[in-house]
Amino acid sequence: MWSPPSGFESHVRLLSRIVLGAFQQQATSHNDLGRVKTNEYCQRQCTGCGEICDLIRWGEVQRRQDSSFEGCSSPRMVHHSFLELDYCARVSGCDTCRTLRRAFLLEQITGRDVESLTNPDLQSPVYAVLSIESSGDRLLLTSTPPQKPSFSATVALNHEPRHLVNDPTKGHARLITDFQELRRVVQDCHQNHECSSRYRWSCRNPTWLLEIKDNNHIRLVRGPERLVDYVVLSYSWGDPAEMPAAEWAKIKGAGTKTKDGVPVPERLNPFPAWHLPETMQDAIRITKTLGFNYLWIDNVCIPKGTNWDTEASLMHEVYGNAAFTLVASSSSKATDRMIKDRLAWSHRSKAVKLRGKWLHNTQMSLDKIRLESPVARRSWTLQEERLSPRILYWTEQRWYWSCPESQVAELEELGHVIPHSNSLTRRSPQLFLELCRTGDIEQLHEEWLDIVEAYTPRDLVEPRDRFLAIAGLAVRFYSAKAEAGGSFISEEYLAGLWRDNFARHLAWSVAKGANSRQNLQHIAPSWSWASLPLRMETRTKHAFNPSAHFKFISVIEEKVDSAKAMASPNCARHDSLTRGRTMEERGRGVKVVEVEGRFRRFVSENAKQESWDAIEWRRGKRVGFNFGAFPGQDLYARHDADGRIISKDAHSGEIVGQLDYLVPDESPKSPFTPYVPYGSEKEIMCLELGESAMLLLVKNPVWGHQETYRRVGVAIGYENRKGFFYGCETKTVRLA
Template sequence: MPESHIRRLVDVLLDAVFDYTRPPSSDPDFLWTEPNEYSQRQCRGCDEICQLLRWGEVQRRRDKTYEGSSPSRIVHNSYLELDRCAGVSGCDTCCVLRRAFLLEQITKRDAERLQHPDNQWPIHAVLDLDSSGGSLLSLAIRSPKRTIFSATIHLSGEPRPLSRDLTRRLAGLRCNYDDLRQVIDDCRHNHDCSSKHRWSRRNPTWLLKILGENRVQLVEGPSEPVDYVVLSYSWGDPATMPAAEWARIKGAGTKTINGRPVPERLNPFPIWELPETMQDAILLSASLGFSYLWYDNACIPKGTNWDTEASIMHEVYGNAAFTLVASSSTKATDHLIHDRLSWTHRSKACKLRGLWLHNTLMPLDRVRFESPVSQRAWTLQEERLSPRVVYWTGQQWYWSCAERQVAEMGELQYSSPTRDETPRSCPQRFLELCHTGDEDQLHDEWLDVVEAYTPRDLVEPKDRFLAIAGLAVRFYNAKAVNGGTVVTEDYLAGLWKDNFARHLAWSVSSAVDPRQNLQHIAPSWSWASLPLQVHTRTKAPFKPSKHFKLIAVEHVDAAHAMSMTDQAATKFESATTDYVNRGRAVEERGRGVKVVEVQGRFRPFIAENAQEVLWEAIECKRTAQRSSFDFRAFPGQHIYARHRADGRIMSKDAHSGEVVGQLDYLVQCENAKSTAQQDTAYLPESAEKDLMCLELGESAILLLVRSRNCDRSDSYRRVGVAIGHGNRKGFFYGCDTKRIRLV
């Protein structure tokens, strides 16, 4: 029989067996298991996985480098059914699947959501094959509208047992601290993290001393260095919790009398007077052998100068033994220490159709950027100023220092990432670059800081600059540490002078509501003027224009200029080696910068006689990188278009390529007139031809409108940016250079 006929016959038989839509039986004997050829328990849901593996075998026989995904098969009708199969029937494969879902849950609340009645939907499995011969099993619990939970199982031809079987020795499924203590001691004795990144010998002003018998006491930081733990946590959202609970969190702060903490804190007191996250952080620190803990609400007494404390956070976190990130908590009243459901059943190697099934470690990036604590603005600098970090999740801990990243299940391995894994993450990169002083990479890292910071939330928007003040001081100190007599760097409302054009070229992912802007806090050209929780892009390739120049800082808010008194300014300008105080002064002054004078090539964005067209009439395709346009309907015409939903704006001269910009703010349907009348960085309807542009780089343009409330005609507010105009490289050819004020 010809080979083509054989392949056709195999396809027909495979399709007959492989009914992609048939869910497994949900009758009582679905939980019945029987031993397979590897002497392990196997349920009928495992049969569905075997069919997926058989599909993969057929593809590999045809093409060893085949890359693709199988159709989906339902392996269980709900998570609770999977849970019963793993616990009651003892199915070894279902134990692995169950643990995979639990290990993907960062908080305790997420793990409990798996068992909620509203989340009981079929569990779908897909086999993914890559061209290198690797394979993995992608699991998803899907409702008719969306995927609620997902998990991944890795497949290999060799057994790969866990380096630490956490189910064999844990009483009550709680953490055994021996492994974590060994990791901390290894860093302390064998790494140079402390010698490189410890900022000074100074302790924080106040520390909680752990006394034993569940009691603590607020004490002044000893004169000699001590090992203390710093807690990074989320207070929670006051809008989503009872008022009494929020009052309890805030009320647990240290009160003062005549500038001193109250006796109730200076004397020993029981830990149950503090919220649950703090209680468990104290117990955890003591279990690891530490006698001191620092966290903001207790160790920055009410009435303390918050600006001063914020600017020395690089010292508080840099000098700590490690920072404990409460990744498992959604609010301060959540416990850190609790039973971890993923270790209910003992680890056991599992094999189906010649392949071993392995649980995998969640990438550290996911823990960092998806946990509730990562939504809080203050925690960004807490993480990036810490030489050593413990991320405490609902099912295991992660450790990160500059030289090692390890989880409770084992070392974090990134030597052969799959297409679904993220590249290796290092939270200490900012500190490493501050240590080496690589100027270009340091500016790259600051832009990464901004991109990670703008989507986060603040209880008090006025803290927009304070919440990264420690990072700004550390950045400046990294450039001033060499003690040169002339330091040109300056902090300008969240941007840096030495690379100002590049820092101006930030953009929003999509235009936002102008009514939520923070232009009472920062000028329009600063990302800090955006509303809270806005996603930005900062890291597009950038080559500066030789025509752009920062001329001067014209105006600094008086409240911040006070820090730069004549005496302080003299000290700042001198060749003193006290760059720590200089950095704090530079950061405080930088918060108040409002107006800068710049110079560059300048022109209108849209031709005066251009015709407006509908966006839908010209856009033919859009990808994540760019849009494609079809201008055949408008030959030889100057045209422009504005996308009302996401803020994109396009300008095209008659016989030249188009330039596409991104406006910062949306057109408002309601109250648009009143919003437009305010002096905000908002482009009203029918005002597109008022748009001016300033060249920042060879492929970066700042979009501007004239400020309405300024007496000077050369004052402009930013309304957006255009990045990567490859179809119109000569956009500024022949244009005059002009000095303008950015406000």
């Protein structure tokens, strides 16, 4: 076992002693929250925690008046800052403050979060609110520095004490991970679960692996012919704009160079692990400590000059065949340490009781870790998670294990193992793989829409990798349908959408109009979500009943190599993997499709434009529309800030659409405009997708075909105008 550097903790302690002297002097002058006494339970309690007793007393009064009462108290200040709370817990020994301190630290996912929490320049008062709920009472803690992200935490209140299954503070503070417990969890999954037999894709290893040698040395080796147990690292490279140039150079420099198509000898021969960035170094240590000798890291194991397209489409094998995927949730960038002192466990754990209620810490939810860690902001890591049967999430203060049969949190207070429900409606990292295995086609399409929602807000270093970063998911999706339906299926991958449910997949929308200058329509067609700028929030989940008049006809244009095009995805002699890879490669190049559906204008030719403020109606939190000032008038209006557009005929209900792009402040130099210019709203046409879903289109001036249109938005859920397409002609149009 190695000893990680503890300089950071020492630095925090030194700063806290200096800063808290001033805090204590300030507290003494008006309210000494840090003064400690012994309460009726023989526990040390500071004056600030007496405020929590008053909150519990308030809750008792509410319950006596109304046994079914639910609600929240007013906030009470417990300490003037987190550093003051930390000082009280560490020096004064207040048992309640130790519980509150641990609660704050357990809510911090990354090392950067802990640094911000303990930064003297980011301090603000710590408040507590009592939340009375039928499921149990909770203390909600918050500290919100001005113009800085707020810190929050939760402490549960119970009638019985709850103790840690494996208390790390017994005997002495355990500031580093107990790998014995983690090794037992990993081995239990591999020996007693069906994860490997159900979800392992093939017997192939990745092309290259890192072999871990003795004395903290590693070397790059070709994947052995027989399948070996290897670990995969999923991590965030970091934002080069937020780090020194030398750090980014170190991260980029970790890539394996080649000579004559072969990795350089410096990588094929054993070399020290410290040549790699810190996150990778610690991943190597974790892998070796858990008994595994092979590790796959994208930047190292995909040598420069490798066919990146081919490797990207093989990701479902790389992650699906791994012993587990190690997600570096604690690292904001590849030069961050994963293994370090865990400050939450630096004090002895003790059951705390106030006014008959036992206080205990709760673990952070796995969903929060998945959605809020730096890894979740990187596009490539989405498929790394969704394609992995077994995942180890490594946060700053504890680890979490997730596989299709169980989820385990380190030092879990509530029974240690949380079995999954058999219901496929639950949210879990492995739901996509489970649906692929069971062949539930309808749910699989819903899961793809969820993947799109999770993918579009993420960032990419290279926008051209928009499709490559989910290529493995597309291959796995197609393979699941091919194996369910046999060798000949009608499914096609169409620039991030799927043919069999094309109308449903077309009905995506943006949460707010995008910056048109950042569009990616040189990479994907306008009707694909992949044409949106990076880091865009989209919505794909809504009630959808397909229109009987809509029909997908054919692909008109695709940009794909002729050699790839010759490999038919429906060729029976190819296995589902080969057909899936061919389908994904073809699908990236689809540009123009032909569809059929009911078609009409969105805004009538006689409509007059009105301002949005003139028709919007507000009463408190209620928002709607009031057309009373415009009786018998066709009108339309446009919200400049978010891209909403409304169309209303004189004696019919209104339809509210959402435009994909906002109008820029300055006219672009290029004649191509993905947005609808002001004054051109009457040129918008609409194509029916479902009973209450339509595409908003304008003619595409780039194409010579007179019925070629590009997408500019969508309208969904127009309950006030269900007969909008009644009697309209069915028309064949091309979407580009």
